Amino acid sequence: MSFEDSVASSVSFASRTYGEITEIGDRDGSVLVVPIGSVEQHGNHLPVATDSILVEAVATLGAERVVDDVPILVLPAFWSGFSPHHLHFGGTVSLEFEHMLAAIEDVADTALENGFDAVVLLNGHGGNASLIDGAVSTIGADRTGVEVLGLTYFRLARSFIDEIRESEIGGMAHGGEFETSLMLYLREDLVDGDRLDGTYLNEPYDLGTKDLMEGGPLAVYRGFEEYSASGAIGDPGLASAEKGERIYELLGDELESLLRDVHERNR
Structure with a gap:
């Protein structure tokens, strides 16, 4: 999905007038x-904006599924993340943790002035996860009467991904089978199919993260050059547009269910 496509969507915040936005929010x-x-390196085969492209596409899909029944809008993607672990490879733009937290608080705080009853912070980058959890608490504490929720979108796939994946654990990590399949379906023009190289994630601690679908309880900081020579972690060679379409539609199902629940609980 391109920015032009997202703005053209029926759920686009950016394409609305201020009067239309406040009417929906109220x-x-x-x-x-x-x-x-x-915006961070994703190996030799994916663009640096992969996380922003995918999370905006999934957010838009889920919202479009419910727009006839739920007053809902989707902001343009907050495109820069907390990504110091990717800086070694180049091509990465990273905010300081406290700066990004403050920026997300500002975005949410001002957007909520339009009367919305709930806000969902939908994250697309694993390195943002703890920051998003923190933002849910800080925004929620300041906004009484508004429900604040946070979620990393690829965790919605845990219930169905074993029916689709061919890679072993470690093959659906950064730029691996999962993200590459989605990009092949949504933006094949941005995928270099001749450079689908990656390294299976091999975290030495048993309690550490194993791939996008297998997050362990132990947090460990490592630069990604310790995991992979190319910057891609996983098995992008097993990716396909067909898998990407299945993953995308099933993610839409999961997010649709959540958004309907959020709407009902905040009526």
């Missing part, structure tokens, strides 16, 4: 979705 059970991505 409706009962209104929901604002804030996609949050990154």
Whole structure:
């Protein structure tokens, strides 16, 4: 999905007039979705905006599924993430943790002035996860009467991904089978099919993260050059547009269910 496509969507915040936005925000059970991505290296085969492209596409899909029943809008993706672990490779733009937290607080705080009853911070980059969890608490503490929720979108795939994946654990990590499949379906023009190289994730601690779908309880900081010579972690060679379409539609199902629930609980 391109920026032009997202703006053309029926749920685009950016394409609305201020009067249209406040009218939607003032409706009962209104929901604002804030996609949050990154600009960081994704190996030799994917663009640096992969996380931002994918999270905005998933957010838009889920919102479009419910727009006939739910007053809902999706902001343009917050495109820069917390990505110091990718700086070694180049091509990465990273915010300081406290600066990004403050920026997300500002975005949510001002957007909520339009009357929305709930805000969903939809994250697309693993390195943002703890920051998004923190933002849910800090925004929620300051905004009584507004429900604040946070979620990393690829975790919605845990319930169905074993039916689709061919890679072993470690093959659906950064730029691996999962993200590459989605990009092949949504933006094949941005994927270099001749450079689908990656390294399976091999975290030495048993309690550490194993791939996007297998997050362990132990947090460990490592630069990604310790995991992969190319910057891609996983098995992008197993990716396909067909898998990407299945993953995308099933993610849409999961997000649709959540958004309907958020609407009903905030009416």
